[in-house]
């Protein structure tokens with residue numbers, strides 16, 4: 001549906017030039033929901049704005065549904081944009097128009113007849129859960145309702161693609177969840193392709209089929225969501241995930257943790273598994289192989305798109321010589337190991 005080929009966008013010139021996108025190639029399959037994540041300034045907004053040419057790439061091609069938008073004349077581009085809806089963080093509604101008036105606006109600009117506009121609006125209100133609010137003014141609506149109006153307006157021209165620019169960032173968690181459910185329903189019911197940018201991993205986890213990670217204008221990972229959450233390929237991907245999937249040591253454990261190892265102390269480790277079956281067999285394997293015990297102090301299991309991810313904080317109980325061997329062995333396994341500290345032995 002979307003094909004970006006070697007897209008570069010440079011702002012400014014000479015020494016002040018900023019390469020917001022640097023040779024980005026990305027394929028977004030029709031009917032999918034793809035999320036683009038990245039730290040602030042990574043180029044997310046520039047990327048999404050390049051898809052409908054609100055931002056024109058300095059070089060490279062942008063194709064949507066087989067049409068190379070970068071080669072179109074302005075009039076043809078305006079027509080092609082009818083197939084691309086967009087919603088924004090701050091909704092961008094016209095306060096001087098009612099809900100119905102806001103949804104009608106793009107259709108009026110397209111020259112759709114008044115009766116056709118009216119015929120389209122009621123189903124859109126129903127789809128977006130706004131039935132009965134057609135004559136309300138934006139100022140009287142909640143944030144979630146405003147975003148629903150913006151979604152209905154974006155769908156009015158019957159687009160094939162919806163671009164979402166931080167669409168839930170201004171909403172509380174409960175409203176975010178309801179808007180994400182609506183986006184997924186629209187994706188299911190209308191087969192609409194969705195490309196969204198977000199800084200919230202929860203959004204990616206909830207609705208995205210695929211995720212692309214941008215860093216300094218380049219795509220450094222692009223994978224199925226389950227794959228990304230369980231096996232991020234880059235250091236930055238792992239860091240995103242670690243910030244999201246926290247398992248901090250409890251307060252009582254923190255009070256017992258000592259930084260230095262000693263003969264009468266046991267190491268405490270935080271392990272991140274990318275496969276829960278590995279987690280289940282690890283404890284018994286270690287116990288048998290090294291004659292130690294693994295006391296699980298805290299754990300968290302998450303399922304993301306059919307893949308399981310586990311975090312565990314465990315105390316390795318045994319003589320120092322053997323616990324050292326266990327730590328060395330853990331580093332050779334397919335899991336992330338972090339030594340949190342050491343606790344005094346009780347015997």
Ligand SMILES: Nc1ncnc2c1ncn2[C@@H]1O[C@H](COP(=O)(O)OP(=O)(O)OP(=O)(O)O)[C@@H](O)[C@H]1O
Pocket residue numbers: 011012018019020038039040041042043044045046047199
């Ligand atoms: N119109 C512009 N003029 C000059 N520089 C710009 C312009 N728009 C973006 N940039 C620069 O391009 C880089 C990428 O910006 P962009 O807004 O795309 O990042 P982002 O990932 O969306 O960031 P954020 O999450 O903070 O919105 C940044 O260094 C930014 O300062």
